[in-house]
Amino acid sequence: MKFKKLAALALSMALAASMLMGCGGSSSKDTAESDTQAAGNETAAFTTVNDGVLTMATNAQFPPYEFYDGSNIVGIDAEIAKAVADKLGLELKIEDMEFNSIIGSVQSGKVDMGLAGMTVTEERKQSVNFTESYATGIQSIIVKEGSDIKTVDDLTGKKIGVQLSTTGDIYATDDYGEENVEKYNKGADAVQALITDKVDCVIIDNQPAKAFVADNEGLKILDTEYTTEEYAACLSKDNEALLKAVDGAIKELKEDGTIQSILDKYIVAD
Numbered sequence: 076m077k078f079k080k081l082a083a084l085a086l087s088m089a090l091a092a093s094m095l096m097g098c099g100g101s102s103s104k105d106t107a108e109s110d111t112q113a114a115g116n117e118t119a120a121f122t123t124v125n126d127g128v129l130t131m132a133t134n135a136q137f138p139p140y141e142f143y144d145g146s147n148i149v150g151i152d153a154e155i156a157k158a159v160a161d162k163l164g165l166e167l168k169i170e171d172m173e174f175n176s177i178i179g180s181v182q183s184g185k186v187d188m189g190l191a192g193m194t195v196t197e198e199r200k201q202s203v204n205f206t207e208s209y210a211t212g213i214q215s216i217i218v219k220e221g222s223d224i225k226t227v228d229d230l231t232g233k234k235i236g237v238q239l240s241t242t243g244d245i246y247a248t249d250d251y252g253e254e255n256v257e258k259y260n261k262g263a264d265a266v267q268a269l270i271t272d273k274v275d276c277v278i279i280d281n282q283p284a285k286a287f288v289a290d291n292e293g294l295k296i297l298d299t300e301y302t303t304e305e306y307a308a309c310l311s312k313d314n315e316a317l318l319k320a321v322d323g324a325i326k327e328l329k330e331d332g333t334i335q336s337i338l339d340k341y342i343v344a345d
């Protein structure tokens with residue numbers, strides 16, 4: 076079957092790549108690919124939750140990284156994941172969930188990877204493995220036009236809106252205290268709270284910040300940045316082989332310019 080052959084080819088390439096990287100992937104037994112006799116006796120260098128499928132967890136409330144176009148989830152992460160899946164000979168399946176649930180789903184083996192504009196942090200590294208970074212994010216501050224918040228220094232004592240469990244939440248809570256941070260399941264809900272004066276500002280990643288400001292009158296992003304961070308895919312600590320395969324694919328997609336062209340498609344230079 077065509078798919079199987081392609082899959083086996085991609086797998087053998089992934090295996091060769093992992094051997095080139097000097098990490099001679101251990102092969103595992105229980106995948107559909109391992110019964111691919113027609114294509115030779117390559118065994119899969121990695122396993123996935125569902126054979127032949129790369130299952131990705133995301134939170135599709137984060138334009139331009141992931142958002143709905145009708146009933147489809149589109150955006151930078153969706154396209155990168157598709158390119159990674161293609162390279163590995165897998166079909167892509169995207170599962171939308173709360174941002175707060177992504178790491179747990181990866182850890183418990185419900186999904187293969189999280190790709191959600193997720194920032195690499197030391198704390199998250201205790202729970203999951205990260206690939207190399209594919210993009211940079213900045214935590215920016217959204218305020219209403221005319222706000223007396225002009226820089227980061229004006230945040231003390233203000234009500235800050237964030238998306239639950241994001242780095243904006245973690246850093247704001249650390250810096251300004253739990254009592255000053257209002258946590259919402261969606262970034263858009265935090266922005267609604269700003270519009271209706273329930274919070275004085277929103278701390279969120281710069282690209283979604285731009286999208287939210289473009290969609291709503293009377294908001295602006297402060298010139299001062301809160302933090303700069305790196306986005307990467309996260310995978311289970313129990314699936315080292317898949318981590319290597321996905322990481323290898325991301326490296327190649329960076330090197331051949333694919334990731335840059337996906338970023339350029341969605342991010343318009345200021």
Ligand code: ARG
Binds near residue numbers: 134191
């Ligand atoms: N970069 C931030 C973080 O890692 C926010 C990511 C939110 N992503 C999303 N798809 N809602 O915490």
